[in-house]
Amino acid sequence: MLENFKMNNYCHCGSGASSRISNFVIRLAIIYTFEVAVAMSQSVMMVNDAQGGFVYKEFQDPERDRLLYGHFPPNFTWATATAAYQVEGAWDEDGKGPSIWDTYSHQDGRIYNNHNGDVACDSYHKINEDVEMLKSLNVTHYRFSISWPRVFPEGVPSMKNMNEKGMQYYQDLVNALIAANIEPMVTLYHWDLPQTFQDTGGWENDIVAVYFAQYADLCFKQLGDRVKLWITFNEPKVVASGYGGARKAPGLGHQSTGVYRVTHNILKAHAKAWHVYDDKYRKNQGGQVGITLNCDWAIPASESEADRDAADRALQFGLGWFAHPIFVGDYPDVMKKQVLEKSRAQGLTSSRLPIFNEDEINTIRGTADFLGLNHYTSQMIAHHNSELMPSSYSSDQDILGWHDENWPKCGVSWLRPVPWGIRQLLKWIKEEYGDPAVFITESGIAEKSDVEPMLNDTWRMQYYTAYINEVLKAYILDDVDVRGYTAWSLMDNFEWADGYLSRFGLHYVDFNDPARPRTPKASAEIFADIVRNNGFPNPQILSKSSKYLSKLSSYLLFP
Numbered sequence: 001m002l003e004n005f006k007m008n009n010y011c012h013c014g015s016g017a018s019s020r021i022s023n024f025v026i027r028l029a030i031i032y033t034f035e036v037a038v039a040m041s042q043s044v045m046m047v048n049d050a051q052g053g054f055v056y057k058e059f060q061d062p063e064r065d066r067l068l069y070g071h072f073p074p075n076f077t078w079a080t081a082t083a084a085y086q087v088e089g090a091w092d093e094d095g096k097g098p099s100i101w102d103t104y105s106h107q108d109g110r111i112y113n114n115h116n117g118d119v120a121c122d123s124y125h126k127i128n129e130d131v132e133m134l135k136s137l138n139v140t141h142y143r144f145s146i147s148w149p150r151v152f153p154e155g156v157p158s159m160k161n162m163n164e165k166g167m168q169y170y171q172d173l174v175n176a177l178i179a180a181n182i183e184p185m186v187t188l189y190h191w192d193l194p195q196t197f198q199d200t201g202g203w204e205n206d207i208v209a210v211y212f213a214q215y216a217d218l219c220f221k222q223l224g225d226r227v228k229l230w231i232t233f234n235e236p237k238v239v240a241s242g243y244g245g246a247r248k249a250p251g252l253g254h255q256s257t258g259v260y261r262v263t264h265n266i267l268k269a270h271a272k273a274w275h276v277y278d279d280k281y282r283k284n285q286g287g288q289v290g291i292t293l294n295c296d297w298a299i300p301a302s303e304s305e306a307d308r309d310a311a312d313r314a315l316q317f318g319l320g321w322f323a324h325p326i327f328v329g330d331y332p333d334v335m336k337k338q339v340l341e342k343s344r345a346q347g348l349t350s351s352r353l354p355i356f357n358e359d360e361i362n363t364i365r366g367t368a369d370f371l372g373l374n375h376y377t378s379q380m381i382a383h384h385n386s387e388l389m390p391s392s393y394s395s396d397q398d399i400l401g402w403h404d405e406n407w408p409k410c411g412v413s414w415l416r417p418v419p420w421g422i423r424q425l426l427k428w429i430k431e432e433y434g435d436p437a438v439f440i441t442e443s444g445i446a447e448k449s450d451v452e453p454m455l456n457d458t459w460r461m462q463y464y465t466a467y468i469n470e471v472l473k474a475y476i477l478d479d480v481d482v483r484g485y486t487a488w489s490l491m492d493n494f495e496w497a498d499g500y501l502s503r504f505g506l507h508y509v510d511f512n513d514p515a516r517p518r519t520p521k522a523s524a525e526i527f528a529d530i531v532r533n534n535g536f537p538n539p540q541i542l543s544k545s546s547k548y549l550s551k552l553s554s555y556l557l558f559p
């Protein structure tokens with residue numbers, strides 16, 4: 001096995017730049033340290049088999065699913081994430097303006113049991129509690145988002161229009177994090193558009209891209225001396241779905257052309273914000289600006305060419321929609337072709353997918369210092385000739401997606417753990433987009449409960465162990481440039497249309513108690529231990545007192 005590690009690394013060494021070579025040296029050093037440690041441990045058995053058992057009874061392919069022992073690079077980013085509307089509460093306090101999520105969740109029947117984010121986890125008043133939780137998890141970073149209407153209640157950003165009290169919350173949070181030796185990773189837009197902009201079309205109106213760049217500019221100016229990792233948008237695909245048919249704000253049902261107009265403008269907004277940073281702040285602040293995209297891994301339902309093409313289309317429509325313009329230039333060919341052909345057959349004279357001119361293609365290309373990836377699950381994908389009408393982003397793809405019935409279930413129906421999918425997706429990204437730096441910016445699993453706390457969350461211990469281990473394989477065995485892993489979420493929070501019913505937290509939050517107490521679930525300890533170990537030390541060479549060892553063996557299957 002160790003021989004294989006070396007072979008793997010040698011094979012990839014020819015490819016490139018000096019950063020790759022230093023990466024390579026770090027890896028060799030890790031492997032070397034590992035070998036020495038193993039030799040010293042006198043457990044000869046492990047020298048030839050540096051792998052452990054299986055996490056899921058459903059996944060026991062010996063080549064694919066065995067745990068790999070090893071470590072991430074020394075500067076690996078470990079984080080948990082939240083988003084403003086999901087945790088802050090204080091929805092109209094201290095001069096905050098309404099967002100489209102305030103409007104949407106206050107409409108009757110939109111959200112499970114008419115829940116809303118008015119109070120949420122009350123994080124606006126609980127900086128200390130939140131930082132204490134982060135400390136207990138040993139994380140190096142905290143990913144949170146800024147509420148645009150909290151800092152610019154009218155939407156339009158200028159120093160004159162800035163809501164000082166709102167901005168002070170983020171100043172205080174950033175300072176508290178840094179005092180605790182935790183670095184902020186800040187998302188500028190996690191779905192809560194100022195309502196004032198929605199009144200004139202929201203993201204369907206391209207003026208919002210200009211305002212977004214001004215908003216980003218002022219956030220860089222206010223916080224960029226301390227914030228070194230910026231994410232412009234969280235999941236533009238899901239932002240668009242709120243203009244299409246999904247249960248998301250603003251809830252418009254414009255799934256034929258609206259979703260494409262929205263994302264066209266978001267791509268422009270993202271690029272403008274990146275250029276603002278590049279032109280005005282990069283030299284002095286020295287940070288990085290990326291974008292976060294969500295995508296499931298797509299598994300061809302059969303070996304047929306039609307199904308393999310369909311799985312590729314799922315990835316091109318799912319990730320390539322944004323990643324291709326940013327990392328390669330323009331929309332993916334297959335997307336342009338599909339939407340144009342469908343549009344013509346629907347009697348339109350031009351494609352429902354807007355066209356970028358040369359200038360726009362060049363302005364958008366190259367505008368990500370890293371790719372943020374939100375990944376939760378995988379899907380089986382087959383070719384399917386969709387009905388011509390009604391037209392939608394979904395039917396434009398001519399695919400059918402589903403979960404294999406043998407995959408384990410969890411509290412939400414769209415998510416089934418398929419740990420090896422994250423490794424496959426990371427490999428695909430590396431090949432498709434020229435080996436970009438990737439931060440996993442979200443990954444996690446949910447239980448459903450609004451009655452009793454479910455604190456012994458073995459499903460989450462399994463999920464994080466298996467998924468993080470697959471990321472380790474991508475790093476060690478596939479040489480993917482993966483820089484960090486972020487657990488969604490730090491704590492249970494407002495899970496959009498599911499309200500407080502679906503819980504993704506490492507900490508349980510009691511939403512019936514006005515004090516919103518946070519309690520660690522069992523998985524918090526396991527996650528903290530993986531973080532502290534920076535990966536998965538071989539149990540044979542680990543001190544017997546490790547919590548990690550005793551916990552692992554309590555739920556892993558060792559054949």
Ligand code: GBH
Binds near residue numbers: 374442504
């Ligand atoms: C993330 O989206 C979000 O960034 C985060 O805010 C959220 O809390 C977290 O996931 C957990 O959901 O209900 O069948 O219509 C992940 C991508 C896209 C997955 C929308 C769920 C809805 C499927 N999400 N999708 S369905």
